[in-house]
Amino acid sequence: MTADAVAKEAGVTLFTKSPGLSSQAAAELLAQIGPNEISTSKPKPLIFQLLAYFVQPLIAILLIAAVISGVSGDWLNAAIIIVIVLGSIGLDFYQTRRSQVAAESLRSQVAPTATAKRDGVWSELPRSALVPGDLIRLTAGMLVPADAQLLTAADLHVQQSALTGESMPVEKTASLSSSAALDNSTPENPADASNLVFMGSSVVSGRAEALVSATGARTTFGGIVTSLARRAPETEFERGMKSFSLFIVQIVLFLTLFVFAVNTLHKRDPLQSLLFAVALAVGLTPEFLPMITTITLSNGASRMAKKKVIVKNLSSIQNFGQMDTLCSDKTGTLTGGVMTLAGRLNPAGAPSERVFMLAYLNSLFETGITNPLNTAILDTTVSGIKGADPLDQAILNADHPDVQLYRKQDEMPFDFERRRASVVVTKAGESGHLMLTKGAPESVLAVCTTYEHSGEGEHSSEDEQNAGALPLDAAAQARISVVYQGFSAQGLRVIAVARRDILEADQQPAYQASDEHDLTLVGFVTFLDPPLPDAREVLDELRAKGVAVKILTGDNELVARHVCEAVGLDVGRVVLGSELAAMTDTALLQVAEANTVFARVAPAQKNRIILALKARKHVVGYMGDGINDAPSLHTADVGVSVAGATDIARDAADIILLEPGLRVLLSGILEGRRAYGNVMKYLLMGTSSNFGNMFSMAGASVFLPFLPMLPTQILVNNFLYDLAQITIPSDNVDDAFIQKPHHWDIGLIRRFMFWIGPISSVYDFLTFYVLLRIFHAREAEFHTGWFIESLATQTLVIFVIRTFGNPLKSRPSRPLALAATLVVLVGALLPFTPLSGLLGFVPLPPLYFVFLIGATLTYLGLVELVKRRLFGQVMG
Template identity: 60%
Template structure:
């Protein structure tokens, strides 16, 4: 009741309100109804005044024994100002300053302990066709319904992990300041200063953008205010993910770059979300982010490898055609080379990713791909021309031997180079996955063995002398060394240009 004592009458009126509500029921309504129906025989619904985020309360009108009763349930700060009397110990009294102070102390104490509260009040109303929000006045305060929903045990640990991995966590909640402080402190998000919804309304867009960047906790915010905060963060260049499960979270879920909800959320929230978590665990969210970064890192490896190799091969093919009286490589050999090259990349998704890459978020940056292609592609082409010169001047290769030699050199250099470009650091410190290592070496061995196999004549290949294979080993080793040096210089310049 308003003085903090247990009261079945509070539960009865709260149950009547939730039971007869026709809108989308909140988790708090579900918790009230789950308690089981009290003795409510004889009550008949007459009308309803729906909830809205301005009033922050909902009322139903029921009739029993010819008398009509308006029952209001909502945020304490929205219901208490409408009350003129209160019930306690089975008696009704004037809701004067002393009573208001006592009831406020009750709800603030419970809020400070982490309980979410709804105030319940009523009044007898005359018979009329329709009831409006203006009828929510001169109420009798019955008391408070308290709900305790502790944070998950893993929440504090997961939030620490998110911060460690470069993800800023901010709280946007409709709960009051006291509940918000208690819950945030329990998960390690305590902050002396938090922003209330009424302050958000008074802020201009630039001021809100500054506050959204600086502060972590926003309490008593409405759906439109959540939306403004997310847009403010986006305007400052952040990629924003938003996790919510209520109907009031739907606008923010839709506005965020990534809307995340849960399987138990309202239909409106799930419809607006991009991702729905099936497990009741924040670890799933963190694991998903890490796996996403790994996938992004491995996609970048594929793009850097593919663009630089193809860029170099284009120059090599065009340049060789200028002085050779025959095609540098036959069409069937080009197709086979591309097939084996693609086969070597199938296991890139299994590769290990630099721990430093996983520890911070990354954006799609086409400039890095372009610079890598321009820097590394010409090195690949230069080694192709070196191979052309050696085949003609040193090994006096025939047309068929020239095709075979460039096929093996091209396949070896453009597949083995993945060991170098797969990491921004030292390739010997971050080892590739076993599956990727096995696939690359298998493809190189297959390409090297084809000229000595029974199908060689069908593919236009011919066996090459052992001296060429020794030359190729040395050539490939120096190529990988030069690519590593160019990569380090490029990455150093790229990071300097990006952050200076």
């Protein structure tokens, strides 16, 4: 609802000629629309938030398995499953709480009080008491307390980079007449609104009166908070886990019902048949998946912490590994966010030390408003004298010219109507005054009548001192315009510098803006927020590793193009926010896919681009550092920010870089791929081998006169097998695997299950034949022989599945090799221990172990052949 509509409902008409609201009208409106606070919907009670996790398919299966394991007497396995489930739920619960923390942090960033006119009197009010229709006063240094439309403005300059991504403060002007009604239509991008101010921005200079048009959650700032409070869109990690869980549910239900039905038809004991069917389900369920995932990701987080990368959300490491598209804001990520003096040039575009000297003097003695370009000039020996002006600071950063002989006489401060600033100085030993003017090229040229000329091309300082002044006629203006516009097209910010000698007879005790006339153009100084030193190199590495980089910035298209080309991005077409505003979501799918750079985009438009890329099945990371980046950090599969970012961005991000630059980001991507590789080993090993063994059990129960393995034996087998897999997080990952992103592929898991599983079953049935026909095994011998064979094959197959290449050339980690070997030895020795009677095992003849070794080796060889075919489809 617009402010005008809300006000009308409360009986208030918003006209700019209004002297403000009465206390009574404001109180009525406040009671109707609520306080000017960034509040979100009340979260559900914690108990309901926790219960929601227990209805997830995989969690539900694990809990059912734990309950039945406990009923069947296997309390150890039940306890392990429950601990793992609770740990997994705790991690997910933490992620949800993160969103609420981010929203609370946002609310703390706005102004606590405001100056408003009530009952015809200006007074300080709590910010929360403001309502649409209030007349507020803004002065330099204030935070804007609500979205408002300007009624009057004098030299008003607002820093809204946190909302728009613009690196420079922007001028605001009043565009309403004294009798016009409030027009509270807000453009999609706050950067396009010259007569509106927004909650959360700050006043750099000037003063204004404004009419509040939106408060609380209806503000642009409030919209960002609301988006952070909502649950983030599903990430690739979450989608993969959900798909895998549903797949396992289907297989488990089918096998359980099938086995129970077969045993019932054979008129076996119903309770024993039910326990056997449930034991099969537990055997097929990857109950250690949450633990394996958590340990793997925690190891990766520890390694990243040593590289000054803080991981707030463990699952984001795996999303890192699957990420194939990185969207990034420009400032602070590709660039350092600090203005640097790029060039000092005469009117012809040739290098000039003279123009720098005069610009330096102007910046040194100017006391105007905060300006990033002045900071770039000033930050050298006098760093800290000015401090506030980034452009002046950049000039002073560049060199240390000798200025001790100069003294300031007067100045004409910068204002946004003239768009220039002048100082008047004297030099020791000289009687005249020197006026030095610096500002926007169009504004400075407007008061120039001549320009300095010292021939074409480069020249010496002596040539510059002897430079002559030529008339600034139309032809000269055209040539000079081409020069500075060419620099602007390169993404540089251009400031013109001019001078005028004031003879002793024309000197004045004080100077005014009207004295800026008949100046001589000396040249230009240009500025750049340069790319970080390693940006190009790392972007090349990201590209080589299969990660496409897209730039989403609120800055203008010229600056965006220049920076992106400087770091080696293939820019092509620059898509503007104004184009996105008129574009349907369907059209955006193609545009987001095909283009690299998006400029002048609003926070909501960044979100649309990320959602479009996710809809195209990309795994998207976003890197940003401002308030305007928070929704995108929240929406992306993995959000990355930097230590110097706003609190909001850090809270919304999953990863925090303690040092600027993309190299640590690349390290995170590689760690994520290693984590994903090890998790996939567990899934492929567990689903394929377990499915084979469970399928064998189901098949054997059809023709055997007894159960192929006792429920307790199945659970012991499964427990030992899982112990071997706990060391998978420590395993090495092939270099070839981490060279490109890999997404969750349920099809690959399904193919492994239905190819490798039957191979396992073939060897199981071969074992059945050998036990029954050759060794004439009775029930206990059969249980023991198959227990050892199934444990050996499904455990040792990890050495084949763990690598896409030749297992003889890819070395496993020492913990994995030891654990797998020891588990098989323990399983083979159990029948010869005092526990054999308790478990229903009996000793087997030595000849059986000869068969076991041969069967296991040929099984691993056959799996290797099939694996190469299946993995070849993935790596190809």
